[in-house]
Each structure stands twice: as structure tokens, then as C-alpha cells.
Amino acid sequence: MSAIVASPSFHVSPSLRLGIGRFLLLAAVLAVWQFAPAYTLIDSLISRPTLVAERIFQWIANGLLIRESIATLSSVIFGLFFGGVAGSFLGLVAGFWRPVGAIVEPWLTGLFALPKSAFIPLFILWFGISGRQHVLFVATVVFFFFFFAMFNGARNVPASWRNLLALSGANAFQSIRILYIPASFGWLLAAMRLAIPHAFVAAISIEVIASRDGLGHLVKTSSAVLDATGTVAAVAWLVALSTTLGATSIKLAESARWNK
Amino acid sequence: MNIQASHSTGVFDVEPGRAPVLSFQGVSKSFSHENRSTPAIETINLDIARGEFVAFLGPSGCGKTTLLNLAAGLIKPDNGAVLRDGEPLRGPNTRVGYLTQSDALLPWRTVIANVTLPLEIRRIPRVERQARAMAMLERVGLGAFARHLPGQLSGGMRKRAALARTLVYDPKTLLLDEPFSALDAQARLAMQRQLRELVDELGLTVLLVTHDLNEAIALADRIVVFSKRPARVLEDIDIRHDPSILRQRRTSLDGSLHDRLWSLLENELEAGALR
Ligand SMILES: Nc1ncnc2c1ncn2[C@@H]1O[C@H](COP(=O)(O)OP(=O)(O)OP(=O)(O)O)[C@@H](O)[C@H]1O
Numbered sequence: 001m002s003a004i005v006a007s008p009s010f011h012v013s014p015s016l017r018l019g020i021g022r023f024l025l026l027a028a029v030l031a032v033w034q035f036a037p038a039y040t041l042i043d044s045l046i047s048r049p050t051l052v053a054e055r056i057f058q059w060i061a062n063g064l065l066i067r068e069s070i071a072t073l074s075s076v077i078f079g080l081f082f083g084g085v086a087g088s089f090l091g092l093v094a095g096f097w098r099p100v101g102a103i104v105e106p107w108l109t110g111l112f113a114l115p116k117s118a119f120i121p122l123f124i125l126w127f128g129i130s131g132r133q134h135v136l137f138v139a140t141v142v143f144f145f146f147f148f149a150m151f152n153g154a155r156n157v158p159a160s161w162r163n164l165l166a167l168s169g170a171n172a173f174q175s176i177r178i179l180y181i182p183a184s185f186g187w188l189l190a191a192m193r194l195a196i197p198h199a200f201v202a203a204i205s206i207e208v209i210a211s212r213d214g215l216g217h218l219v220k221t222s223s224a225v226l227d228a229t230g231t232v233a234a235v236a237w238l239v240a241l242s243t244t245l246g247a248t249s250i251k252l253a254e255s256a257r258w259n260k
Numbered sequence: 261m262n263i264q265a266s267h268s269t270g271v272f273d274v275e276p277g278r279a280p281v282l283s284f285q286g287v288s289k290s291f292s293h294e295n296r297s298t299p300a301i302e303t304i305n306l307d308i309a310r311g312e313f314v315a316f317l318g319p320s321g322c323g324k325t326t327l328l329n330l331a332a333g334l335i336k337p338d339n340g341a342v343l344r345d346g347e348p349l350r351g352p353n354t355r356v357g358y359l360t361q362s363d364a365l366l367p368w369r370t371v372i373a374n375v376t377l378p379l380e381i382r383r384i385p386r387v388e389r390q391a392r393a394m395a396m397l398e399r400v401g402l403g404a405f406a407r408h409l410p411g412q413l414s415g416g417m418r419k420r421a422a423l424a425r426t427l428v429y430d431p432k433t434l435l436l437d438e439p440f441s442a443l444d445a446q447a448r449l450a451m452q453r454q455l456r457e458l459v460d461e462l463g464l465t466v467l468l469v470t471h472d473l474n475e476a477i478a479l480a481d482r483i484v485v486f487s488k489r490p491a492r493v494l495e496d497i498d499i500r501h502d503p504s505i506l507r508q509r510r511t512s513l514d515g516s517l518h519d520r521l522w523s524l525l526e527n528e529l530e531a532g533a534l535r
Pocket residue numbers: 291292293300318319320321322323324325326327489
């Protein structure tokens with residue numbers, strides 16, 4: 001007979017344990033929120049989870065949430081696309097041709113430090129309050145992340161790799177395609193991680209200030225009538241949306257990466 | 261035996277009137293660091309004839325890699341000129357294969373995709389470059405690892421993959437910077453033999469930088485010994501042997517050459533230590 005007492009094998013994988021832990025934390029916060037004493041200001045300030053959930057379902061049912069989400073998502077996605085393409089392209093150019101980089105880099109560093117939301121009124125003045133102007137604003141915000149990612153990626157390509165291409169007689173386009181773009185991939189991934197949440201913040205900010213649709217508009221109209229349930233519902237939905245989009249796009253990008 | 265057969269074909273002889281493959285003419289090069297310029301090499305004059313296998317020996321940091329970089333056209337001399345086939349070199353020397361101290365394999369490309377890279381840049385059709393790369397990988401014994409990523413190979417295998425990439429586009433001149441220093445003794449011997457066979461078979465000209473005296477004696481036809489930095493030529497020894505002597509046995513037969521080179525280098529090291 002074995003000396004070891006056979007314990008019931010109840011093995012929980014680390015990732016499952018982590019998931020359970022995170023869920024319990026969320027549940028605890030929701031429970032406190034739900035059952036906090038009624039004499040606090042909670043009801044009028046941040047409502048209750050059940051009410052928020054009810055409101056979200058209601059909004060989904062009547063199509064409002066979907067409509068506003070599509071408006072916000074389209075600003076975010078098109079903004080990420082145009083800002084990403086422009087930023088990556090210029091970053092690559094500036095990183096590849098060092099003299100160009102030396103000229104533009106300090107200016108872009110300066111512009112990067114500007115608080116972009118402070119310019120929303122100017123944006124409105126210039127471009128009106130159309131959806132196109134939302135895309136433009138999001139694109140401006142995310143441009144910098146992609147610019148600096150590709151700029152640094154290109155500048156950090158090791159000399160040994162550059163020499164390898166030079167000795168094969170590679171022209172600029174070949175070097176960029178074969179070496180600079182793949183070598184900057186990790187930098188681009190890092191830029192995406194930062195750019196996606198910032199794109200949401202940018203889209204929402206401009207919707208709050210000047211818009212007739214979008215989730216930011218929903219947040220604003222709810223809070224304007226002191227509708228705590230509506231405000232929290234809109235914000236909660238927004239967080240869920242941006243986290244999901246961020247996580248899936250990072251996953252997608254990472255699956256294309258060589259060193260997983 | 262294949263090695264001797266081609267060794268005695270006379271491919272080493274410079275045809276009269278034919279310019280050397282590479283020629284350093286009064287070449288010097290300094291590097292500036294924190295506003296101070298230190299010479300790395302000083303007035304080097306060297307001619308490398310077609311088909312020659314030349315080993316560069318010298319103390320660490322004396323400027324051997326700098327010489328290879330000059331020959332590869334990756335850096336420009338401050339004074340003098342580097343000639344290739346009699347013409348001054350302008351820009352990267354695309355006719356040489358350069359195996360640097362780092363293997364420089366691109367980590368996101370498979371081994372075979374790394375080897376096809378020089379062919380891709382030279383716009384060789386896909387089918388042909390796959391076939392040539394595969395053949396070269398088989399030669400260096402990496403056929404089974406073609407689809408691996410460089411990160412999945414050992415150091416020695418990475419070196420061999422880099423060698424395959426260097427040879428795949430048939431350069432007539434090889435610049436090799438301590439290609440085998442990271443290998444264990446066994447692998448090194450195998451690679452040395454393979455290199456010598458390839459060189460003889462393809463009639464290549466080779467500049468080999470090494471710290472290993474035995475390697476220099478076993479492989480090279482000519483050994484150039486450099487002083488400590490700034491590099492000057494101390495000795496230029498032709499060690500081409502009677503073809504009847506087995507090359508593999510040269511090391512043991514030639515203890516005196518070994519001793520002579522050793523004392524040369526030893527003097528340099530002592531001189532350096534005293535400074
Ligand atoms: N890019 C550079 N910038 C500044 N100094 C350099 C540069 N490249 C080489 N040097 C200097 O030139 C000298 C010669 O360097 P080199 O790499 O040619 O030596 P080496 O003979 O190849 O040495 P080792 O045998 O250790 O590889 C060294 O003192 C080094 O510090």
C-alpha cells in the first residue's frame with residue numbers, strides 16, 4: 001500500500017485561479033455598491049448595479065446603445081487607422097533618413113506634450129462637429145504614438161542588420177520592407193496598447209463637448225439631467241467596449257508576431 | 261583527395277596584368293570618441309590576389325575588424341584607398357560575402373528565409389532562390405532545420421546558417437571575422453574542413469580574421485600579423501606548402517612556424533601591457 005494518502009486531485013490551473021480572483025474582486029465591489037446603506041448619497045450619485053444593468057439592457061433593447069456605440073467605434077477605428085498609417089509612415093521616414101529625423105523629432109516631441117483636448121474648441125472652429133472631425137481628432141491623438149514607435153523602431157535597427165542589407169545591395173524600399181518594418185513590430189505593438197485606450201478617450205472627449213451622437217453624447221445628456229443610472233450605464237458600457245477592442249486587437253497583432 | 265587536387269591546380273597564381281581582388285593602399289583610419297581621435301589602423305599596404313586564403317592575426321582591438329569593414333566598403337578610409345579589382349571602392353562592396361563576428365540572422369525569419377535574403381534582394385526568382393538556399397543549407401548540415409527560427413538553433417548552428425547565407429549568392433571573395441570562435445573544438449574542426457573544401461571547390465579568395473594560430477596555419481596560404489593598435493603589418497608570411505604535404509598535418513609538422521607566430525604575438529601583447 002502506498003504511504004502517500006491519495007488526496008482528491010483538485011487541480012486548478014494558474015490562469016483559472018487568476019480569473020476567479022479577478023471575478024471575485026469585481027463581485028465584491030459590486031456587492032458593496034449594491035448593498036451600501038441607503039442614507040448615503042450613493043443612489044443619487046452613482047446609482048446601483050442592478051439599476052445600471054437594467055438600463056443597459058433597456059438601451060440595448062431599444063437600439064440606442066448600439067447606435068451610439070457604432071458612432072463612437074467608427075470615430076475610434078477610423079481615427080486609429082488614419083492616425084496609425086500616417087504616424088507609422090512618417091515615423092518610419094524620419095527614423096530611416098536620419099537627417100529628416102533630426103529636423104522633425106524635436107518639434108513632434110513638443111507637439112506630443114500638448115494637451116490635445118484643449119484644442120477641441122479649435123478643432124470645432126476649423127472643422128465643425130461632423131463625424132469626420134471626430135475621426136480627425138482621434139487620428140491626431142494617436143498619430144504620435146505610432147510616429148514615435150516607428151521612429152524608435154527604425155533608429156534601433158542594429159548596424160549588423162543594416163550592413164547585411166547594404167552588402168546585398170538593397171535599396172531603400174527593400175531595406176524598409178525586409179528589415180525596418182518587421183524589426184519595428186514590437187514597437188508598433190506597444191504603440192497599439194497605448195493608442196487604443198487613448199483613442200477612446202479622445203473620441204469620448206470630443207463627443208462630450210461637441211456632438212449629436214456617440215457614447216460621449218449619451219454620457220453628457222444623462223449627466224446633464226442628473227441621471228446617475230444613465231451616466232454610469234453609459235460609462236460602464238464604454239469601458240467594456242474599449243477593453244474588449246483593446247484586448248482583441250492586441251491578441252490579433254500578437255498572433256502575427258514571431259517571438260510569442 | 262579533393263582538397264589537394266584543387267590545391268595544386270594553380271588557382272592561386274595571379275595572372276600577369278590582373279589586378280588584385282583587394283588592395284589596401286596606404287589606408288589609415290581613426291575613430292573619434294569624446295572629441296579624441298584614436299587611430300585604429302595606420303598606413304596599411306596589402307594586396308590580396310585572386311584565390312588567396314589570407315589569415316589576419318593580431319592582438320585584440322588592433323583593428324582587424326576595421327580592415328574587413330574597409331574591404332566591405334562599410335566604412336571609408338581617412339587616407340589612402342581600398343581598391344577592388346583595381347577600382348576604388350565606392351559604397352558597400354556587394355561582391356564580397358562578409359561573415360561578421362555577430363551572426364546577424366533576422367530573428368523573425370526562418371533559417372531558410374534568412375538564407376534566401378541576399379537572393380531576394382538581388383531579385384532572383386523565388387523557386388530558384390529556394391532551391392539554392394536549400395542546397396546551401398544541406399551543405400552546412402542544416403537541411404533539417406530550414407523551417408526553424410534562428411532562436412531555436414544553437415550558437416554553432418546559427419554560425420553555419422550565417423555561413424550558408426554568406427555563400428548562397430556565390431561571392432568570389434569571403435571576409436570572415438572570427439567565424440568559428442564561438443564553436444566548441446569539435447564543431448570548429450568540422451567547420452574548418454568544410455570551409456577549406458568549399459573554398460577550394462569554388463576557387464574563393466578569403467580574408468580570415470582569427471585569434472587561433474592553429475586555425476591560421478591549417479587553413480591559410482598566407483598569414484599577415486598585425487601590431488597592436490594602431491595596426492601595422494608586422495609580418496607577411498607565405499606559408500603555401502608543397503602540395504605533397506597533407507594540409508591536415510601541417511600544424512604538427514610546422515611547430516617552428518607556430519612558435520615564430522606565437523612569439524610575434526606575445527611581443528605585441530607585452531608591448532601593449534606596458535603602455
Ligand atoms: N565604430 C567605432 N567607433 C569608435 N571606435 C571604434 C569603432 N570601431 C572600432 N573602434 C576602435 O578601433 C579599434 C580597432 O577595433 P577593431 O574592432 O577593428 O579591432 P579587432 O582587431 O577586430 O579586435 P578583436 O580581435 O577584439 O575583434 C578598437 O580600439 C576600437 O575601440
